[in-house]
Amino acid sequence: MATPQANILFCRLPQQVTEGLLAEGYAFYHDRWEPGIVRLVTAFSHSADDIDRLLDAVRRHTH
Numbered sequence: 001m002a003t004p005q006a007n008i009l010f011c012r013l014p015q016q017v018t019e020g021l022l023a024e025g026y027a028f029y030h031d032r033w034e035p036g037i038v039r040l041v042t043a044f045s046h047s048a049d050d051i052d053r054l055l056d057a058v059r060r061h062t063h
Helices: 015-023 048-062
Strands: 008-012 037-041
Touching: 015 048
Parallel strands: none
Antiparallel strands: 008 037
């Protein structure tokens, strides 16, 4: 929803993506603000590969 300034990101995801990520074991807050809005927080120890795996999972559940 905005340019990230820290290790936290609020974004809008389709319901099937949210459900797919949760089923894969990703943990994040969702639907607390309005439908489809999720809050993603990374630890500063996460690697670029960790983020790439999350993005790959999002792509898988988008189609």
